[in-house]
Amino acid sequence: xxxxxxxxxxxxxxxxxxxxxxxxxxxxxxxxxxxxxxxxxxxxxxxxxxxxxxxxxxxxxxxxxxxxxxxxxxxxxxxxxxxxxxxxxxxxxxxxxxxxxxxxxxxxx
Amino acid sequence: xxxxxxxxxxxxxxxxxxxxxxxxxxxxxxxxxxxxxxxxxxxxxxxxxxxxxxxxxxxxxxxxxxxxxxxxxxxxxxxxxxxxxxxxxxxxxxxxxxxxxxxxxxxxxxxxxxxxx
Numbered sequence: 351x352x353x354x355x356x357x358x359x360x361x362x363x364x365x366x367x368x369x370x371x372x373x374x375x376x377x378x379x380x381x382x383x384x385x386x387x388x389x390x391x392x393x394x395x396x397x398x399x400x401x402x403x404x405x406x407x408x409x410x411x412x413x414x415x416x417x418x419x420x421x422x423x424x425x426x427x428x429x430x431x432x433x434x435x436x437x438x439x440x441x442x443x444x445x446x447x448x449x450x451x452x453x454x455x456x457x458x459x
Numbered sequence: 460x461x462x463x464x465x466x467x468x469x470x471x472x473x474x475x476x477x478x479x480x481x482x483x484x485x486x487x488x489x490x491x492x493x494x495x496x497x498x499x500x501x502x503x504x505x506x507x508x509x510x511x512x513x514x515x516x517x518x519x520x521x522x523x524x525x526x527x528x529x530x531x532x533x534x535x536x537x538x539x540x541x542x543x544x545x546x547x548x549x550x551x552x553x554x555x556x557x558x559x560x561x562x563x564x565x566x567x568x569x570x571x572x573x574x575x576x
Contacts, residue, residue, distance in 0.1 A: 384561065388504075396554075398564045447506065447509075449506065450503060452503050
């Protein structure tokens, strides 16, 4: 089974910009992997921020964006807010399976 | 408003069985793949199983294949996860998920399954 890799932790200053990445052990992550990004806060179920690489839901703050970058899926946060402190998970599609990344704990400090 | 309301879960002894249910509303259930995902306490997320719209395609993660079975009833807008031969390592919060590649994923509220004697 493929392994999906994320940075275990990142720190961003309030108002700053940070990019979280999502890599695959099988090679480059492409649009054909339909990458998702989820945000999870303590005690809550995850919620979708980004689907199909770069699409946003109506509840996704404009400061979040999704893309492909250097063979990985990427989630960029521009203008970090204190409420963005959370765990972020990517999810990637393979034939007959989905695989989550291990998550990135984002600290806004 | 899309909603996925889960029921089931609880404490079960090793080797026991449990059935999780998830009732959907707010969207046309019968045209979406449905999935189950789990999260172990303090750990990350793991995809568990997927089923297509009419049940003709089913996938399970290796660690549960042969023990867990996903199913659905489109007339009742519901998806189920039958879990047999449960092990301590199956202890987790289980989520049902509408997950369909090119659309927003929606999550149920989660159900805690504890496997312990």
